[in-house]
Amino acid sequence: MEGVRGRLVPAPEPRRGDHVGVLVDPEGASLATWAPEVIVDARMRKRPPADTSVDQARLVVGLGPGFRVGVHAHAVVETARGHDLGRVLWSGEAAPNTGVPGEIGGYREERVLRAPAAGVWKPAAAIGDPVAAGQEVGRVDGTPVVAAVGGVVRGLLRGGLEVRAGEKLGDVDPRGERRHCFTVSDKANAVAGGVLEAVLARYPWGSS
Template identity: 45%
Template sequence: MENKLVMNGPIVLVRGAGEQASGVGWALAKAGFRVVMTEVAKPLMVRWPVCFGTAVAEGKWQVEGIQARRVEDPRACEGVWTAGEIPVLIDPDLEGLPVLNPSVLVDAIMAKRNIGTKRGMAPRTIGLGPGFMAGVDVDVVVETNRGHDMGRLIYSGTAQPNTGIPGVIAGFSKERVVYSPKAGLFKAKRNIGEQVFAGDSLGTVDDGVQAEDVYSAISGVLRGLLRTDTPVAALVKIGDVDPREHEEYCWTISDKARTLGTAVLLEIMEHPLTEVYVLKVNRQ
């Protein structure tokens, strides 16, 4: 018998469908919420195998047993939910918001700033990371900085400021992340899941004049790498080398994404849905 995911709960709109947003979408979908995710037309996703946003390019994409499907119109979401899937809509400006009319809106773009989310967009609004003020921009902020407070729910104030320093994994921080040396078109030379060594070329960035190689600074498993033919700006994250050398980590949701997804699910469940529905009706 097919074990199809049942998604018939309240609608939750998740802005963004990258790595951390996908952890949120996955947790909420498993809990039965009707999750819809929005993305830009050409999203930048280093760990694209575990991003529902990959459905933008592929049409559909599965992450840990849950499938996402690109839709062209918000009215198509109901059929996707019935199939036990997450609809992904190319709608960065939320033009489909009046049609979707979500009970909860989660900004998981991880832009380190608020690029347009407002409390009035849904009865309950949640923002991930710095750039949001709880009680002003959104109802709740979720701490995204690694450490003791990661996943903490903030009801007054802001998350910790962006440090610009990648989290430490097996003693490595900045060294494990690969950035574009200039703006141009990225061409991948290696594949996610491969063993790489310090000094290996992972790809090139071509600005139309010259192609410049991009090298790994450490040895490990290539956990993330932008897809080939992706246009990038200068100093954009394009790769992630994991010194722990567990290939299986490349294909599963990270500890951080799971923590953030669990935190958002907890926040929603802590507030009676009847309360959300009453607010929703009153705002219409």
């Protein structure tokens, strides 16, 4: 993304050159030995996490719904679109999950691609591909998944995954700007800015 690459690594490592190490550690076992100064829980589960707490690092930052300041994190960054997007909360919690996708180009739920049934997802399109309303973008066990609106495919689960009926498979950006698929979005920039603000509040520039 914008010149920064992710590379699978077997153990935690600092950033080197043009890549960031990506460690698969669903149980968080590496935290005990790595002992990071800052943890940012960006899983966006939208529910209270059972495995994140303020005891895990000097600064724990949670993104979006489910995190409560003082319990799960020292700071929470608002992820809901609107006036408070990217705001750092030092008390309370973020706005609850509404279950309604944010509006883009005048569309909300219509732009989301969902599984029509449970089964194995097989995409017929890729991120950045232009699609028309009614066009098939993949199948779940033979059942077609069609785009409700035209635009470009912006997000998409990889093929071969077992999915549940109604599960989000991807989304279509009705604005049709292909470059938006490969650059950091306005929402991501705002949330990242909030994380940086929280880190600098705990670790002022130039301090040790």
